[in-house]
Amino acid sequence: DVKVTQSSRYLVKRTGEKVFLECVQDMDHENMFWYRQDPGLGLRLIYFSYDVKMKEKGDIPEGYSVSREKKERFSLILESASTNQTSMYLCASSLREEGGGEQYFGPGTRLTVT
């Protein structure tokens, strides 16, 4: 059974703080993704990674960076948190198969920036 874990379920940070969100998957998946989810907007892709040390910008990368030093771990970094980054953050992983495949999601981190 695929398991994707995220470091925190709830997080409260102050404006200007540096925030680290960690994601770990245990199924040797090549692809990993970070999304944010806001009411009425569905999921929006922030960054994704096809392999170790590799990253690609998604639709809304501004204000975020990522790190993938090991295959199983994908970190999302908010360099200087702002109130408009208050959101639910979801991490996902998938196999790199032709035509794409299903994504497995972590439980999410609800981040509040005050």
Add this chain to the structure above:
Amino acid sequence: SQQGEEDPQALSIQEGENATMNCSYKTSINNLQWYRQNSGRGLVHLILIRSNEREKHSGRLRVTLDTSKKSSSLLITASRAADTASYFCARESNYQLIWGAGTKLIIKP
């Protein structure tokens, strides 16, 4: 960018009835996927249908795909209280998923 649109945005039905949700998209697809999200289990994959498939079943779920109309539908038969959730379609493109805003389904006892 969101290129999938679910319809309706919200749906409330009696337990035992069937629920149908629709998804439209604008560009070509490799596959289209349906996911469910509730507070208990988070976001979970339901069905993947490839562009060369027209219909797919999984238990009480039936998904159809019409590539000429760029639309898909998810049918849940004999609904149960546990089906209460938000349902999302996601179009696959270059290993990424492009998501709609979802349909919120409420099953009334």
